[in-house]
Amino acid sequence: DARVTQTPRHKVTEMGQEVTMRCQPILGHNTVFWYRQTMMQGLELLAYFRNRAPLDDSGMPKDRFSAEMPDATLATLKIQPSEPRDSAVYFCASAREASYNEQFFGPGTRLTVL
Amino acid sequence: AQSVAQPEDQVNVAEGNPLTVKCTYSVSGNPYLFWYVQYPNRGLQFLLKYITGDNLVKGSYGFEAEFNKSQTSFHLKKPSALVSDSALYFCAVTLTGANNLFFGTGTRLTVIP
Numbered sequence: 206d207a208r209v210t211q212t213p214r215h216k217v218t219e220m221g222q223e224v225t226m227r228c229q230p231i232l233g234h235n236t237v238f239w240y241r242q243t244m245m246q247g248l249e250l251l252a253y254f255r256n257r258a259p260l261d262d263s264g265m266p267k268d269r270f271s272a273e274m275p276d277a278t279l280a281t282l283k284i285q286p287s288e289p290r291d292s293a294v295y296f297c298a299s300a301r302e303a304s305y306n307e308q309f310f311g312p313g314t315r316l317t318v319l
Numbered sequence: 320a321q322s323v324a325q326p327e328d329q330v331n332v333a334e335g336n337p338l339t340v341k342c343t344y345s346v347s348g349n350p351y352l353f354w355y356v357q358y359p360n361r362g363l364q365f366l367l368k369y370i371t372g373d374n375l376v377k378g379s380y381g382f383e384a385e386f387n388k389s390q391t392s393f394h395l396k397k398p399s400a401l402v403s404d405s406a407l408y409f410c411a412v413t414l415t416g417a418n419n420l421f422f423g424t425g426t427r428l429t430v431i432p
Contacts, residue, residue, distance in 0.1 A: 209362070238419065247424045248363075248409065260418050296362050304413045305351045305370045308420065310362030 207231045209311035211297050217317045223285040226314045228297030229278055237280045238308060239265075239272055240296040251295075254280065255302065287318045321346045323412050325423035332400045333431050340395040340426045342384075342410030352393040353411040353420065354384055363409060369393060380404070400430045 210229045218224055230237050239251040252262035257274040265272065269291075271283045284291055294315050298308040322345045332338045344350055351370050355363040367378025374386040384395045395408060407427050411420040 236418070248422045250419055250422075253419055255418065298362075304415060304417045305368070307353060307365040307368060308363075310355075310364070312360075312362050 207309075209297055209299050209309050211295075211311035211314050213314060214312060215315045215317075217319065218287055219319050220288055221286040222318075223283065224287045224291075224316060224318075226282045226295055226297075226316070228280040228282075228299075228311055230280065230297070230299030231309055232278075233301065234299035234309070235277075235302050236300045237274060238298040238300075239280070239282050240298065240310075241293045242296060242313070243293045248296075251282070284316075287316075289318045292316055292318050321350075321412055321414060321417070321421045323410050323421055323423040325408075325410055325426045327426050328424070329427045329429070331429045331431060334402055335399050338397050338400040338404070338428065338430070340408050340410075340428060342393045342395065342423060343391050344393060344410075344412045345391065346412055346414055348414045350412045350414060352384075352386060353413075354378065354382070354393075354395050355409045355411065355422075357407040357409065357425075359406075366395070366408075400428075402430045402432050404428060405430045 212227045236255045238253040241249045251264045252272040274280045294313045296313045298310045300306045300308045324343045353368045354366040357363045369376045369386045377383045410423040
C-alpha cells in the first residue's frame with residue numbers, strides 16, 4: 206500500500222529557530238506539492254516540483270521559506286527563521302504527471318512556533 | 320483564472336438521509352474536477368474525479384458527483400449518509416496541461432445519529 210510519508214508529524218519550536226520538514230513521495234510519482242493548512246486561510250499551495258525541478262513557488266514567503274528535492278525520494282521544506290504565524294499543518298502530496306491524475310497526500314506535519 | 324466555490328461552510332444531515340455538498344467552478348476551458356475528503360488529523364484523501372465522458376461519476380465509500388456543464392457545478396452526493404461520513408470535504412479543479420489543483424475552501428459535513 207504505497208503512501209506519502211512525512212516527518213516529523215509534530216514539531217514545536219521557538220520563534221527564530223530553523224524548521225525542516227521532510228516528505229517521501231510515492232515511488233513513481235514525479236510531481237510533488239507542498240501545502241499549508243490553517244483555520245483562517247484554509248489550504249494554500251506553497252510550491253510544487255516536477256521531476257525534482259521547482260515549477261512554482263509563488264505561494265511561499267521567499268525570505269524565510271525554501272523548498273528542495275535533493276533526490277526523487279525526498280522533498281524538504283525549510284523555514285528559517287520561523288515565526289509564530291508559521292504555525293500550521295504542512296502537507297506534502299505527490300502525483301503522476303498529467304493534470305488529470307489525483308494527488309496523494311501525506312499525513313502532515315503539525316508545526317507550532319512559540 | 321480558475322476557481323472553485325463551495326458555498327456552504329457547514330452541512331448537517333441526519334444519518335440515513337441523502338446528502339449533497341455543493342461545488343461550482345470557473346475555468347476558461349474544459350475542467351478536470353475532483354473531490355477530496357479530510358478526516359480529523361489526517362491528510363486529504365481522493366474520493367472521485369471527472370475527466371470526460373459520463374457526467375455521473377462514482378467514487379469511494381458510496382459517493383458520487385454529477386458534472387453539470389451548463390450550471391458549472393460538480394455537487395457531491397450520497398443516497399444515505401453515515402455518521403462516519405462526517406469530515407471536511409474539498410472540491411478542486413484543474414485544466415488540461417495545468418500543473419496544480421485549485422481547491423475550494425472546504426465544507427464540513429456533520430452526520431447526526
